[in-house]
Amino acid sequence: MLRVFRLALAFLGEHRARAVLTSLAIAAAVGLVIWVSSGYDAILKTYDEYANLALGRYELAVAPIKVNDNATVPSEALKELRSDSAIASADPMWAIHAKVRSTKPPKASLSQAAKPQERGPRPADVGLESGPGSGPGARLPESLLLATDSPEPPFDMLRGQWISGGLEAAVRADAAAYWGVDAGDSLVVECQRTTLELRVAGIVQAPTLMGAGAFAIPILSPSSGELFVSTNTAEKLTGQSAAISLIGVSMNPEADLTKFRFGWAPRLSRYSTPVQFQEAYEIEEALDQAAAAQNVKLQSLAATGVAVLIAALVAMSALNMGVNERVRQYGVLRAITFTRWQIGLLIAMEGLLLGAIGFVGGVAGGWSILKVVERAASRRLYHGAELGATSLTLAAVAAFGGTFLASLVPAFRAMRVRPLEAMAPMQAVAAGRPLAPWLAIPGIVLLAVNPLMTFVFPPDFGTGVSARMTVGFVAMAIGAVLVGPLLVTSVDQCLGPVIAKMFRIDRKLLASQLTSHLWRSTGTAISMAVGLALFIGIQVWGYTMLEGFVPGSWAPDALISFRGPGLPPEHAQEIGEFPGIDGRRCLPIVVEQPRLRDDLTHSATRPSVTRQDNVVLLGIDPLRAFLSDNPLLELEWVEGNAADAVAKLKNGRGCIVPDHFLTETGLKIGDSFTLVPPQDPERSPVYEIAGAVRLPGWHWQTKLTGFRPRTHRAAALVIAGYDSVALDFDLPAATHVWFDYDMPNANPDQIATAAQGLYSRVLGRDVAIDSAAEGEPAVRVMPVERIRDVLRGNATRWIWLISQVPLVAILIAGLGLLNVMLASVRARHWEFGVLRAIGITGPTLVRAVLAEGLLIGCVAALLSLVFGMLAGWCGCGIAQYTSFFGGLHPDLVVPWRPLLVATGFLLMLATTAAAWPAWSVGRRRTLDLLQMPQ
Numbered sequence: 001m002l003r004v005f006r007l008a009l010a011f012l013g014e015h016r017a018r019a020v021l022t023s024l025a026i027a028a029a030v031g032l033v034i035w036v037s038s039g040y041d042a043i044l045k046t047y048d049e050y051a052n053l054a055l056g057r058y059e060l061a062v063a064p065i066k067v068n069d070n071a072t073v074p075s076e077a078l079k080e081l082r083s084d085s086a087i088a089s090a091d092p093m094w095a096i097h098a099k100v101r102s103t104k105p106p107k108a109s110l111s112q113a114a115k116p117q118e119r120g121p122r123p124a125d126v127g128l129e130s131g132p133g134s135g136p137g138a139r140l141p142e143s144l145l146l147a148t149d150s151p152e153p154p155f156d157m158l159r160g161q162w163i164s165g166g167l168e169a170a171v172r173a174d175a176a177a178y179w180g181v182d183a184g185d186s187l188v189v190e191c192q193r194t195t196l197e198l199r200v201a202g203i204v205q206a207p208t209l210m211g212a213g214a215f216a217i218p219i220l221s222p223s224s225g226e227l228f229v230s231t232n233t234a235e236k237l238t239g240q241s242a243a244i245s246l247i248g249v250s251m252n253p254e255a256d257l258t259k260f261r262f263g264w265a266p267r268l269s270r271y272s273t274p275v276q277f278q279e280a281y282e283i284e285e286a287l288d289q290a291a292a293a294q295n296v297k298l299q300s301l302a303a304t305g306v307a308v309l310i311a312a313l314v315a316m317s318a319l320n321m322g323v324n325e326r327v328r329q330y331g332v333l334r335a336i337t338f339t340r341w342q343i344g345l346l347i348a349m350e351g352l353l354l355g356a357i358g359f360v361g362g363v364a365g366g367w368s369i370l371k372v373v374e375r376a377a378s379r380r381l382y383h384g385a386e387l388g389a390t391s392l393t394l395a396a397v398a399a400f401g402g403t404f405l406a407s408l409v410p411a412f413r414a415m416r417v418r419p420l421e422a423m424a425p426m427q428a429v430a431a432g433r434p435l436a437p438w439l440a441i442p443g444i445v446l447l448a449v450n451p452l453m454t455f456v457f458p459p460d461f462g463t464g465v466s467a468r469m470t471v472g473f474v475a476m477a478i479g480a481v482l483v484g485p486l487l488v489t490s491v492d493q494c495l496g497p498v499i500a501k502m503f504r505i506d507r508k509l510l511a512s513q514l515t516s517h518l519w520r521s522t523g524t525a526i527s528m529a530v531g532l533a534l535f536i537g538i539q540v541w542g543y544t545m546l547e548g549f550v551p552g553s554w555a556p557d558a559l560i561s562f563r564g565p566g567l568p569p570e571h572a573q574e575i576g577e578f579p580g581i582d583g584r585r586c587l588p589i590v591v592e593q594p595r596l597r598d599d600l601t602h603s604a605t606r607p608s609v610t611r612q613d614n615v616v617l618l619g620i621d622p623l624r625a626f627l628s629d630n631p632l633l634e635l636e637w638v639e640g641n642a643a644d645a646v647a648k649l650k651n652g653r654g655c656i657v658p659d660h661f662l663t664e665t666g667l668k669i670g671d672s673f674t675l676v677p678p679q680d681p682e683r684s685p686v687y688e689i690a691g692a693v694r695l696p697g698w699h700w701q702t703k704l705t706g707f708r709p710r711t712h713r714a715a716a717l718v719i720a721g722y723d724s725v726a727l728d729f730d731l732p733a734a735t736h737v738w739f740d741y742d743m744p745n746a747n748p749d750q751i752a753t754a755a756q757g758l759y760s761r762v763l764g765r766d767v768a769i770d771s772a773a774e775g776e777p778a779v780r781v782m783p784v785e786r787i788r789d790v791l792r793g794n795a796t797r798w799i800w801l802i803s804q805v806p807l808v809a810i811l812i813a814g815l816g817l818l819n820v821m822l823a824s825v826r827a828r829h830w831e832f833g834v835l836r837a838i839g840i841t842g843p844t845l846v847r848a849v850l851a852e853g854l855l856i857g858c859v860a861a862l863l864s865l866v867f868g869m870l871a872g873w874c875g876c877g878i879a880q881y882t883s884f885f886g887g888l889h890p891d892l893v894v895p896w897r898p899l900l901v902a903t904g905f906l907l908m909l910a911t912t913a914a915a916w917p918a919w920s921v922g923r924r925r926t927l928d929l930l931q932m933p934q
Helices: 002-014 016-055 075-082 173-179 231-238 257-268 280-286 290-325 327-335 340-376 389-415 435-456 464-494 496-502 515-547 569-577 622-627 642-651 659-665 698-703 722-728 748-763 784-802 804-827 829-837 842-882 896-913 915-922 926-931
Strands: 060-064 087-102 143-147 157-160 168-172 186-191 194-204 227-229 246-251 275-279 558-563 581-592 616-620 636-639 654-658 672-676 686-694 717-721 736-741 778-783
Touching (some): 002 016, 002 340, 016 389, 075 246, 143 231, 168 186, 173 194, 464 842, 515 784, 515 804, 569 581, 581 722, 717 722, 778 784, 784 804, 804 842, 804 896, 829 842, 829 926, 842 896, 896 915
Parallel strands (some): 143 227, 168 194, 616 717
Antiparallel strands (some): 060 246, 157 194, 168 227, 558 736, 581 616
């Protein structure tokens, strides 16, 4: 073993530049894993802790669907929840408002009272002001108290003890900082002319929720309470019997949270006061951090996979080159008693040494990057970014796993060397490879497997989807490898003359340069193609999925939301007279978010963005919306037509649904479904499907316009007649007005000011624009173009964030190409010497080597386009059956601009990687080239 180890070190030292470049590439791959996994783990820990702290030790919270400010949870709901075996505990909480003051003078502001320490503000330690009513930072006249008799605190105690009864309270950390109190101090609480002095038993480490703005979803969670008191104390304060404002639900560890939640949802909506679940995910969405918490873990694992592949390909190239150059040496070793297994162990030892050097260098470099990131994002990553066991494990997998895989093929080749080959002369590699076209046939068949399994024979929902996806993408990867040799020969023959002319060299000088070393060229091109193929796949997948959420041309130009009692229909017509609004295309609407009586979308089995237990129901004048000379909504009808649908909407409870709703539910035109009004669950209006249309982007159109007043998800946007929806759901006034501009440069701010004046005149009170305190009226104008810009901007940032890994992979692969080009040039020194001797100049040889690098880049680019396009397209297709955001079936979108930029970057990198080998050949004299060892 020792002599094998020494020999491996000697072989690595024989070509130091190659060993350094290979180790550097592996170190870069390891650093990539460290950077991604540690950085993402820090973000994930921050986001998850924030989300989980919102509910504390509870997985779910049950709160009323907000019918009025005094709505409470029925006691029978608590009783039935406690009887469910899946629930470990169900703790009722009573929310009351009271004036709170300390005997100590208050701080000037909350943000000054609790300044961040070391790594920025922790959500549990500092209040985050986000508008009126968002927490003590806003300093409303009254504070929110939560009364509970739970024996355990909903959050960890920062200091002191949890309340045990009597005149004592536990105070949220940020509120305690504002009032300047700590455990053992006192607070004076006044409620309905009753004043009590409460001793502060302890400080609760709970966050302050952000995002509860004027048009956001109202959230009542355990973290909403600034003080926690016993139920008996709350009854003394109010002089009333306790009610239930919220129930915190803890699940048994073996319970299925998703099935429990969606199985219980229909039951919760049928109580005398309809209630609904809230969970940490919903709080997280209200904080606009859900996307990060959902994707970061997957991205770190994907980065590890990319790093393993890149490290394996780069190391394999280096080891293969060593095998090619040492055939005689291996024959001599076999002749002097080395066994086949010792030869294989020698190759494996070389790979492990390269992996060890790369691992140490990559960890050091990755840790340095983390420290820089930690300083730059200290306010967001308040936990810091550290090298954890998971990050080091993934880095080790990338380094040693990659080099182990890389050593298998070279070791097998070296073990086949016979002792007699030490005496045989070196043979040149045959120039022609008739095998390439034959390999391409099964390659093309394998490339077609994934599209066929995804689109022609789509899977059913279930466990088989993952297996089919694995088979499909593995088949595509093998197919791309088998097609590689054909692409090499095609590029050599078709693009070779073009590039020769571009570099001003004789086409015969460049002819067959790639094909003469077919497998080396193919392997190098594949290693270069990995990063670009992933980049193309991510871009195609991301922008195609995005298109399903961007409001399409069907959406009117803008919408006015009226928070509060709403605008009576007779006054809503006046909005059409505002400057900038097309009065012919301006309609009032009413909106509600009722639950489906039956789980038609099977949300309890597998919830997704389109598989929910409720819909957004929009009431509008159907004639002016669909059939007038200038209709407001110009829709693409998938089933039915406008004339028949309008007749059903005007004469009954007909409705128009998006096409995906029919797919998810299995319903068809003429079928009916029953809705449950939130304010009156005993009434169950039945709506008949009159038509199906395409509504791309309805999801975000409803998200940012206040169309979802009950919960953050909905299965579909359903359009019905104005009168039917207003009557069935007790909506006497318009909640919104939809309109088009009458000029391209209409000013939304001026329209908002005019709407404010009209609403204020109708209500006889002041009205705010955009945001207002809880319960106060406000108007807001939301242009559809602003929704598109917000969505595209946020999505583009995320798409480019996850595209960084493939771009780094392209850079790492460039080191592998440099290695190959150096070896290729070194092996052809005598050939280059002969060319110099017959009159070919040094600059011409430099251009020839650069052209060869560009040819390899062209092969990699073509291979990337083939695999990346198919991967992105099939990824979107399979996402309909696996992703939470699947089900919208968007059309394929190819973002050509970033694809062309990335392809140009790869071609430039391939040419640049050949610059050093080209310069090394061009500067040598003819005699030196002829005398250099092969």
